[in-house]
Amino acid sequence: MFYHALASISNNYQYIVSMEKKYVQILLPKPFEVPFQYEVPENVTVELGDVVEVPFGRKYSFGVVWSFEAQNIDPAKVKKMVRRVDTPAFTSAFRKFIAWVSNYNVAPLGSVLNMAISVNAALELIKLKTGYVLGDVDVKQLTAKRKLVVEVLRGVNQPLTVQDIAMRASVSDAVVRAMIGKDMLQEQEIDFVEGFVPEFSVQDNTAFVLSDEQKEAADVLISKVTDAKNSTTLLDGVTGSGKTEVYFEAIAQALTDGKQVLILLPEITLTTQLMARFYDRFGFMPTNWHSGLTPAQRREGWREIARGEARLIVGARSALMLPYPELGLIVVDEEHEAAFKQEDGVVYHGRDMAVARGFMENIPVILASASPSLETVFNVQNGKYDCLQLPNRFGVATLPDTSVVDMRLEKLGARHWLSARMKEELTLNLDNKHQSLLYLNRRGYAPLTLCRTCGHRFQCPTCTAWLVLHKPPYGHGYLQCHHCGHRESAPKTCPKCDSDTLAPCGPGVERLQEEVAEAFPHARIAMMTSDTIGNLERAQKTVSAIENGEVDIIIGTQMIAKGYNFPKLTFVGVVDADLGLEGGDLRAAERTYQLLHQVAGRAGRYELKGRALFQTYMPDSIVMQALLEHDRDQFNEKELQRRAYSSVPPYSRMAALIISGKTEKEVYALAKQLAACAPMDRGANPKIRVLGPAPAPMLLLRNNYRYRMLIMAKREVNIQAAIRDWISHVKVPSGMKVKVDVDPYSFM
DNA sequence: AGCACGCCGACT
């Protein structure tokens, strides 16, 4: 004890910081809470926000100049920074945003910076490329393909790379290389021009004429863009009300004002068709940003964004974390989508971070949705967000007639899931040659397989989950875990007792297909699930078959709820409307309402009147009643009342702690240790409460045992500060993890 | 996050 005290005293002397040497604090894109100190070489000047390269450990790292306040560090340890990287400095608004994201989500500052840097290659020295210009050639003597090459090079009057020439001339690179070999083309290095901004003009291709209602909303948004101040506006418009066209007007204004515009979409919505729509409207291709980009696309995209050359960026949530120098507007489309929540690495909600960034950058933010999240509705009610409504459907489409089947009164045979009423509706549509859609949010054939002799159930070896039986139309059946992807072939006999009494239990879409085929042997059926849809090409085929009326009944999972419009579809049958309420987490009702509303909306989008039928065991629930009456506001009102009554978000703050490790024993021990020093108010009306630890609903996930704790606090409590303080008191042993999830969406 | 250092088991 005594020796330790002595050692710490001797280590604690004040280092004298040399007056001549300049020091900077540089934040590194690694999981550290604080920046590191470096010496600035003589004759080098750096500004706050500059991107620099520094030695770190025995490698080099990029980093960002974070402050000039020298720390008391042993001068012998301090290294010299290497160079300033030739990219625009991170703005002060962006640096504030990074710090805010780190603080709000209880994530290390450096980890947040890592998301912003995201592509090391973008900062590497730009390699000079070898280009070619036209040499001495006698055009008359050339082959047709070589003439094309000559034309291309005459047209541009600047050196191009081999690939570039080949692409522009529509010849193979062999043609170009052969010409180089014959000295017809001459080598010339391609210069990189800093700050090069391509010629760019906003086209006003408004083929779409706005209605008065749309015009009014668009004008409000345009004036918010011209004001160039922070605001958050909910653009609340039912499906088909032309929300996109309305926010396009605001985008056009921001682009004309010379600002960068960011549009955030849930990952799944990012399609080439949508890009084409932006192209048609603005006359140039937007810059794409999502997880599917190739390294080269990422590198180029990052550079263009950071230099301000990319003007319109359409991306997934991660696009929010990039260093835009001139951001003027953020649009979050499908604001209510849970896909905006990032669950791995730094946990954050893209929509909420977008609102925060709008505040830091002092620019307007537009949240667009046909069914806004309750958080957003709440923020509109308490005046934090503005709201613009587009209540009318454009064109002639009307809402479907909606009804329910009370499944408690149905007497269905074993292995049957379609009620008499459901079959009647399907028959009616078959007779009228209209299309029907059966919706069941369950992939595969059966969610559980058990042995009738010994009771054995097939379970995932690495997760607390049953294996789902899949029976493809050709090939062998297999059992799969939908959480980790584990897959094994389905055996004929029980692996435990060897009897051939294996029984699939419950319905999946594949099994539903069997029932439909049996009941309607002449119906043409199409499956639309992530397992059966295959690649993009096959998906396109299925879609066009449906559009051409070659399909009578579509059977699908959640994937059909988004994006597809089938003109001949007039009936939607929901096989199990209660499925989404399972687990009963905070947002189960909200999610179920939104999804079912969206699915029902697939029926009758054109001149034909649509019908929707829900099979449910809870016909009196708030969800079912609101669906029947097409009363979204009523649902929001009742659901908000319920949340206020039980003091859950948005009326309180919530965060989750997920403790994980290799054995249940050690995980439980650590969770107990955390519980022992949890920040809790005793008393009648506590400001902060901690629930748990409880084993996660999926105790085992990918071979990791997980326990959860839930922190509930009043809105005025700084829950992040409480959590930071809390977990700093507990040492997490190696091999174990404590993940903080502020505003959790997943409770698994 | 990487990476090295360090201390224990099965092998040429």
Next chain:
DNA sequence: GTCGGCGTGCTC
């Protein structure tokens, strides 16, 4: 005797 497992601690 050595190669290599991954636990622990450090990086300005």
